[in-house]
Amino acid sequence: MTMVGLLWAMGALSPEMAYGENSRVARDVMKRDLTAARRKEIGDLFYGTGQGSGKLTPNSIGAKDAAGQSSRLREDLTAIATHDDAKLATAVLGSYKANYEILREGINGVQARVTITNGMTVSSFAHAETGYGTPADKFLQKNVDHVGLLGHGKGQAMTIVFRVVIPRNYNYGGPNK
Template sequence: MADARSIATGDTNVATAVLGSHSSRFEIIRANSFGIQARITVSNTMSISSFAHVATGYNTPADRFIQRNYDSDGFMGFGKAHDMTITFRTVIYK
């Protein structure tokens, strides 16, 4: 339920609730006296269970059932994890 609350309120846990375990990389492209331009890349592997955590919770019998039978080509056969990468540039002014 903490994930649902984070998504609804946009609190500091919202990135973890939506993305799950993710990695990020930052690269400074340009810097001057006005600020910096940065390239930010966020990568994440998503699965059916990562979406279901709002309802199942973490490491519960329901969560383990979803992981076993949907995430890893279990008897349902369509739940492989998908890799997602988002890259964007932004300017951060002083």
């Protein structure tokens, strides 16, 4: 993910990128704590209510209170600066939306496809300070979110797709189906 962030900043990425399950980006995201939380959420939805597809809770830095935003920004910048492998992928990814779809169910559990989408722009890095949709955010989007010299910092729509396995006996907080 660090390379994606650097290539984006240099303007070396196409406006839309898809990273499949065999990509390093998808493998980096799959190893993170947030992916474990996504597995639990899918287990809760599928085993608890039978829901085979749908939206997952978005990871929104802007939805946190001021202390949470400052803490997350500090953690993300530290992870990027120190190349902390445990938090690097989610630090570069930032806020994102995720969906899931159950692909197959077997005696031991289910396999689900997780699709993460994220738009990365220059103003994305200021949301902790400006919030979302505020006058300051709109000012940055209008005045900063345009292609810089040699394409540096142009917006990029990112899609990351991978599969996860959720065992039937996964601790999801409800009775087994």
